[in-house]
Amino acid sequence: MDFLPIKRALLSVTDKSGLKEFAEFLHSRQVEIVSTGGTMKFLKEAGLPVTAVESVTSFPEILNGRVKTLHPKIHGGILADKDNPEHMETLKKHEIAPFDLVCVNLYAFASALQKKLPVRNMVEEIDIGGPCLMRATAKNFHSMLVLPDPKYYLRAMEEIKNPDGVSLAFRKEMSAQTFKITSEYDAMISLYLEGVGV
Template sequence: MEFLPIKRALLSVTDKSGLPELARFLSAAGVELVSTGGTRKALLDAGLSVTSVSDVTGFPEIMGGRVKTLHPAIHGGILADKDNPDHLATIEKHGIAAFDLVVVNLYAFGKALEKGLRLPEMIEQIDIGGPTLLRASAKNFHSILVVPDPAFYPEVMDALAQNGMQAPLPLRRKTAAATFRATSRYDEAIAAYLAKA
């Protein structure tokens, strides 16, 4: 689709700069906000209404946060092709609501490297859910807008404001490409660290 209406967003970020402004913009336009632990707390502290991922999945965050978004109620809502009747029938059958926007940035592995943490501590700085959310969203850019970095927030808000809260396809493709570049760099940093550890 050329223009994607933005009605439901998943936000889960390590870098919270610009997040309240983006979330207020979305909320003012009637977008439902869904979020994870720390990000949800920041949004609640900013006075916003936010649905917990655990309420969507019906399952608590476990293993110290290692498992929270890895669930069909999240990924089905991200990976559904909105132009594919079979996909739409599947999510309806299973009671899954589609997402239109995913705002995710990753654990700061580079900053952890600078601290010289021990190997077990470094392992905990390897983000799993974040890259999974990003890659799933970027793959499905035809049906979802992925935002991998706060640097995109102004452009995204401007585009949505100009297009009646609909994300144009060129923007979705642009941020998808940036997402794959970001996850590639992230994985390369981890691979380089493990090769030397």
Template sequence: MDFLPIRRALLSVTDKSGLVEFATFLTQNGVELVSTGGTQRTLTEAGLDVTPVSKVTGFPEIMGGRVKTLHPHIHGGILADKDNPEHLATLKELGIRTFDLICVNLYNFADAAARGLDLRGAVEEVDIGGPCMLRATAKNFHSMLVLPDPADYQAAMQEMRDNDMRVGLAMRQAMAVKTFRATSAYDGMIADYLGSKTA
């Protein structure tokens, strides 16, 4: 689709710069918010109505947060091609709702490595769910908007203001490109770090 209406968003960020302003803009324009852990707490403390991811999945966060968003009710809602009737029929059959916007940035692995953690400690700072959501959303940019960086919030808000809470395909594709570059750099950094250590 050329212009994507933004009605439901999932926010899960390490860098909370500009988060409350952006989430407030979304809620003031009728967007439903879904969130995880610390992001959810920040938004709730700001007085915003937020649905926890565990309510969407029907499953609690487990293993210290290692598993929380890796679930069909999240990834089905991200990866569905909204122009594909078969995809939409599958979602309806399974009771899965689509997302329109995924706002995710990753655990700061560079900071963890710089702190001199031991190998096991550093590995705990490797983000799994975040890159999965980012890459899934970027792949599906024809039906989704991905925002991997707080620096993009203002442009996204302006795009929505200018287009009656819709986002054009050009911006969605540009954000997908930025996202794949970011996840590639993130994986490269982790590979370099692990390659420099002895197990």
């Protein structure tokens, strides 16, 4: 689709810069906000209505938060091609609501490196769900908008204000930026693991 109206968003961020203002903007446009963990707590404290991920999945966070968003009710809603009737019928059959926007930024592994924590502690600073969400959304930019950094919020708001929806060109640009960020993130982790003992 050339233009994407934003009706449902998943917000899950480490860096909460500008998040309150962005979420308030989404709420003012009747966008349903789905969230989890610290982001959900932050948004609720800001007085915003938020749908908990576990109420979407009917499954709680497990393994000390290692598994939260890795679920078909989340990733099905992200990866469905909205131009494909078969995909949309599959969502309907399994009662999966589609997402339009995923706003995610990653655990600050670079900051954790400075603390020189033991390896067992450092692995807990490796984000798994975040990159999965980002890459899934970036792959499906024809049907989704991914926002991988707060610096894009203002441009996104201008795009969302468009009565037709967010342009394909902006969605593709955000997809490219997202894959760049996740590849750099993985490279940083790889370098760390190559240089540290077990």
